[in-house]
Amino acid sequence: MKEAKSVFVSLAALLISLALAPGTPPAAVAYTPFSDAEPVLDALAEVLPPGLRAKSHPELESMWPSWVKSRDAEIRERLNQGDEDTIINLLLFGTSFTQEPRLTAAQLKKLSPDPNQVVEGEPGTQVRALIQSRVQDLIIGMDSPGNNERLLFARKVAERAGIKFSDANGKEEAAHYLYEKYLRVLREQSSYQQLLAAAHSLGDPTEEFAERSKIYKDRGLSLDTSLPPDFALEVALTTMRDRGLLSASSVRRVGIIGPGLDFTDKQEGYDFYRTQTVQPFAVMDSLVRLGLVKPEKLEVDSFDLSSRVLEHVERARRAALQGRPYTIQLPRDPLRGWKPELVAYWKRFGDQIGSSVPPVAVPPSLHGIESRAVSVRPTFVKRMRALDVNIVLQREEVPEKAKFDLLVATNVLVYYDTFEQSLALTNIQSMLRPGGFLLTNNLLLELPSLKMRSGDYVPVEYSSRPADGDRILWYRRLP
Ligand SMILES: C[S@@+](CC[C@H](N)C(=O)[O-])C[C@H]1O[C@@H](n2cnc3c(N)ncnc32)[C@H](O)[C@@H]1O
Numbered sequence: 069m070k071e072a073k074s075v076f077v078s079l080a081a082l083l084i085s086l087a088l089a090p091g092t093p094p095a096a097v098a099y100t101p102f103s104d105a106e107p108v109l110d111a112l113a114e115v116l117p118p119g120l121r122a123k124s125h126p127e128l129e130s131m132w133p134s135w136v137k138s139r140d141a142e143i144r145e146r147l148n149q150g151d152e153d154t155i156i157n158l159l160l161f162g163t164s165f166t167q168e169p170r171l172t173a174a175q176l177k178k179l180s181p182d183p184n185q186v187v188e189g190e191p192g193t194q195v196r197a198l199i200q201s202r203v204q205d206l207i208i209g210m211d212s213p214g215n216n217e218r219l220l221f222a223r224k225v226a227e228r229a230g231i232k233f234s235d236a237n238g239k240e241e242a243a244h245y246l247y248e249k250y251l252r253v254l255r256e257q258s259s260y261q262q263l264l265a266a267a268h269s270l271g272d273p274t275e276e277f278a279e280r281s282k283i284y285k286d287r288g289l290s291l292d293t294s295l296p297p298d299f300a301l302e303v304a305l306t307t308m309r310d311r312g313l314l315s316a317s318s319v320r321r322v323g324i325i326g327p328g329l330d331f332t333d334k335q336e337g338y339d340f341y342r343t344q345t346v347q348p349f350a351v352m353d354s355l356v357r358l359g360l361v362k363p364e365k366l367e368v369d370s371f372d373l374s375s376r377v378l379e380h381v382e383r384a385r386r387a388a389l390q391g392r393p394y395t396i397q398l399p400r401d402p403l404r405g406w407k408p409e410l411v412a413y414w415k416r417f418g419d420q421i422g423s424s425v426p427p428v429a430v431p432p433s434l435h436g437i438e439s440r441a442v443s444v445r446p447t448f449v450k451r452m453r454a455l456d457v458n459i460v461l462q463r464e465e466v467p468e469k470a471k472f473d474l475l476v477a478t479n480v481l482v483y484y485d486t487f488e489q490s491l492a493l494t495n496i497q498s499m500l501r502p503g504g505f506l507l508t509n510n511l512l513l514e515l516p517s518l519k520m521r522s523g524d525y526v527p528v529e530y531s532s533r534p535a536d537g538d539r540i541l542w543y544r545r546l547p
Contacts, residue, residue: 095369095455096465099140100495102132107517108490115487140461144373146483148228149288154331155222156253157292159202159246161337163433164216165209168201170337170433199250207242218331218339256287274511277539281510285485291374293328294335295398296406297478297509297538298350299413300528302357304507304540307526309358313505313542319360319473320367323499324348325459326480327370329377336404338437341397341428345370345380348452349396349421349444351476356420363421363448369464369472371457381454388449397427399439405531418442460488463495471501478538481510489513493520493543502547509538519546 109116109128119135120128160171175195206219210226211233213219223233231245232238260283267279308314327347332339348368355361370381384394400406400414418424419442427441455464459477466472475496481489489512496506497520506520514522520543529537 095453097455097457097462098465099133099136100461100463100491102129104494104498105132105491108487108494108515111515111517112487112490115485117487136461140458143289143458143460146287146289147374148225150290151221151225151288152249153253153288153290154292155225155246156250157337158218158222158332158339159199159206159250161332162202162206162218162339163431164339165219166202166205167433168198168205171195171198199247203243203246203250206246207239210242211239217343221331260284277511281482281512282485282489284483285488287483289374289483291329291331291377292479293330293346295346295350295414295417296410296530298347298354298417299410299530300509300526300538300540301351301476301478301507302354302413303409303528304526304542305354305358305360307524308505308542309360313523313544314358314360316359317362317365319355320362320365321369321470321472321474322351322355322361322367323369323371323464323472323475324351325371325457325475325477325496327372327377327381328479329374329380336399336401338399338434340431340434341399343380344396345377345384346396347476347478348381349394349442349448350417352448352451353418353420355474357416366448366451367453368451369453369455371455371459371464373456373458375456378454378456381452384449385452385454388446391446393422393446394444394449395425396442396444397439398441399427399430399434399437401437403436405533407529407531410530415440418444421445421448459492459495460484461491461495463498466499468501471504472499473501473504475500475504475506477506477508477510478540479509481508481512486513490515490518493518496520496543497545500545502545504545506543506545507540508543509540511541512543514543520544521546 106125106128109120113121117139123131160176163170206222209216209219210223213223226242226245227233229245231241233242235241263283264280267276267283270276270279305314324347327345329343329345331343348370352366352368355366356363370377372378388394396418398414398417400411406414422442422444425441425443427439430437430439457464459480477496481492484492489510493506493512497518500506505523512522514520523542523544525539525541527537527539
């Protein structure tokens with residue numbers, strides 16, 4: 069609840085700053101009106117959440133405003149668990165607070181969520197000892213975080229759970245806390261593997277994709293982001309241009325739903341550079357490269373419910389208004405075996421909106437990791453705005469002539485079930501201009517009452533590892 073409150077406070081701050089920004093119209097955010105939700109409630113009567121089930125229309129209508137507000141708070145509450153998951157990624161992969169080696173993918177795969185079980189094919193004690201040392205080092209770091217923003221954040225998350233580092237037994241409690249959360253994350257990972265296997269056993273690729281598309285519906289909301297989905301978006305945009313769906317300079321207003329924050333992601337988890345957001349810049353870069361926008365006309369709004377994401381974007385925009393560029397670090401592990409097309413994307417990333425600069429040095433413990441960096445020109449950075457929107461229950465209210473040409477939501481809707489995804493699609497529809505597109509990597513239900521229709525999709529492989537890729541679908545708003 070605390071998080072939700074602080075989001076509302078920061079919304080006010082953001083709106084004030086937006087109103088003050090020269091040439092930028094103030095933004096208005098509203099909850100989904102009942103009239104728009106009604107067809108979704110009708111069509112999905114069988115799968116509504118308990119509080120909305122078996123109610124008459126007048127009952128639903130009168131309870132809608134309060135239900136929406138309380139559900140909004142519940143969804144925002146899920147950010148807390150996502151924060152804890154992120155701290156566990158830092159525990160497993162971080163190099164800024166420890167000399168211990170990172171956990172390898174192979175070790176992670178073999179780890180059992182049961183602390184008493186021996187790790188398959190390897191003495192469990194060895195991995196447990198490694199994790200214990202990492203826990204100790206992380207606690208030392210959290211106790212004296214200096215200006216390491218990840219350690220400061222980890223400490224804040226632990227303090228939120230009631231841990232006081234100043235207490236005599238504070239560090240012991242912190243160790244207990246980290247170990248518990250680590251075991252929870254392991255248990256969840258193993259249950260996701262089971263869900264994926266169950267989806268696969270359906271034997272129908274579309275059904276499997278539909279199941280995968282909501283697999284995190286009960287998970288904490290995490291902010292992770294990485295480069296490969298941005299490559300997949302560029303492939304999709306190229307296909308749409310080549311098929312005549314998007315013509316030269318036809319895109320002006322773009323919205324990124326859930327841009328994310330690269331803090332320490334669950335796959336690679338680098339922590340040797342400052343946290344950053346990537347997707348808004350990636351989409352700008354691709355649109356300029358493909359000739360789909362006039363750079364001087366482009367506007368990119370970021371919609372998120374995380375105050376951390378919103379404040380980050382807003383800080384970057386303010387800095388750009390004072391002429392400061394935004395630097396993005398792009399590490400790459402050659403052992404991940406990226407496809408040549410993805411490597412080429414990594415090499416060209418940012419060349420339309422900025423220029424290459426020397427990257428932050430890769431620490432010696434990460435030997436083999438390559439990196440490059442891009443400095444994005446302020447003229448592009450200041451085209452971004454940040455808006456506090458929970459896309460499941462809210463929308464930006466946009467006048468007809470300012471509606472979006474393109475909305476992007478990758479790795480966002482997967483955190484919601486069919487009902488909430490359908491509400492999100494209603495909000496997305498209200499923000500798109502007729503003929504505008506949503507690009508997503510989740511398969512969404514197409515309710516006949518909605519004006520959103522799926523076009524096609526492009527499958528994009530990131531490496532030759534199994535299931536290492538995405539499908540980007542486009543949904544078009546009918547007139
Ligand atoms: C896992 S990250 C994905 C980041 C990026 N889109 C990508 O694909 O790399 C999910 C992002 O969506 C945001 N998010 C989750 N639920 C949301 C919602 N209901 N409305 C708006 N943003 C949401 C999170 O705060 C986070 O920034």
